[in-house]
Amino acid sequence: MPAQRVLPWLLALAAACGTPPPPRQSAPPPEAKRAAPAEIDDCAPVDGKPVEPLARRYEGVARAARCQREVYTIMGFVTQALGQPCEYCHVPDKYPEMTHRKEIANWMAQKLVPSVEKRGGGEVWCKDCHATAGGGRAKILGDPRNRSWAIEWMSTHLVEKFDTVQGDPLRCKMCHAGNVGSKEWNPKVILTDHLPPHPMPAPAPDAVPSVDAGAAPAAEAAADAAVTDGG
Numbered sequence: 133m134p135a136q137r138v139l140p141w142l143l144a145l146a147a148a149c150g151t152p153p154p155p156r157q158s159a160p161p162p163e164a165k166r167a168a169p170a171e172i173d174d175c176a177p178v179d180g181k182p183v184e185p186l187a188r189r190y191e192g193v194a195r196a197a198r199c200q201r202e203v204y205t206i207m208g209f210v211t212q213a214l215g216q217p218c219e220y221c222h223v224p225d226k227y228p229e230m231t232h233r234k235e236i237a238n239w240m241a242q243k244l245v246p247s248v249e250k251r252g253g254g255e256v257w258c259k260d261c262h263a264t265a266g267g268g269r270a271k272i273l274g275d276p277r278n279r280s281w282a283i284e285w286m287s288t289h290l291v292e293k294f295d296t297v298q299g300d301p302l303r304c305k306m307c308h309a310g311n312v313g314s315k316e317w318n319p320k321v322i323l324t325d326h327l328p329p330h331p332m333p334a335p336a337p338d339a340v341p342s343v344d345a346g347a348a349p350a351a352e353a354a355a356d357a358a359v360t361d362g363g
Contacts, residue, residue, distance in 0.1 A: 175199035188228070192238025210237070213258035215268030239323050247327045248294040248302070260293070283312060296328040 175183055175198045184200040193210060197203040211217060221233040245256050262268055273282040291302040303311075306328045310316025318326065 174202040174205050191242070192234070193241045195241065210258055211268075213262045213268045214270040215263070216270050220270065236322055243325070243327055247297060247329070249297050249299075251293060251295055256294070261289070298329070300328075302328075 177183065186197060186203070187200055190197055190203065194203045194206050197206055207218065211220075214220065218227075221231060221237060223229045223231060240258075248256060250256055250260065259268070262270065262272055273285060286304070291304075294302055296302060296306070305311055305316070307321045307326050309318045309326055321327070
């Protein structure tokens with residue numbers, strides 16, 4: 133084909149196709165995954181110095197604490213789960229003094245929690261029942277107790293979320309001695325032994341005498357705290 137005839141044809145083709153697209157840029161490299169923040173150990177030495185030891189032996193809510201600072205952390209989680217201040221269970225300035233609410237809290241930690249396990253695994257803690265509606269609530273079954281709501285909550289939350297520690301589904305009679313409406317039914321469970329069989333919890337760590345035990349802050353006794361009056 134003569135050159136003078138090819139040139140106009142190439143020019144027309146170039147005009148129809150336009151300019152070539154810019155070279156495609158390579159995708160930016162994926163962001164490096166941020167490392168999860170390291171878990172803080174409340175009982176780790178600070179500046180090379182040991183932290184305050186346990187002021188006493190705790191048997192209830194704070195039984196797993198290894199040092200006094202860990203007691204405060206555990207109590208902080210409890211106040212969040214219940215949506216209540218320390219004074220809800222404790223006598224101000226007399227934190228070690230036993231109260232009815234502390235007795236309930238310790239019963240739940242010693243008896244109720246060890247008798248159940250979450251479906252799917254994980255540690256059972258106050259928040260699993262008391263902080264399920266967007267905020268902590270001490271009286272989860274109503275204040276005063278609402279019987280119809282209590283039955284609904286037990287049926288739709290408790291038995292659906294938990295099993296016994298043996299892996300068996302929860303049944304009303306395991307805690308209430310009978311099914312709802314039966315003559316064996318007992319509505320009272322709190323502070324009783326009407327619970328599924330469970331292993332005894334491990335012994336609590338022994339308290340290590342503090343260098344100045346009398347100077348421990350008032351919050352040091354916020355151990356064994358918090359839960360409902362009868363929920």
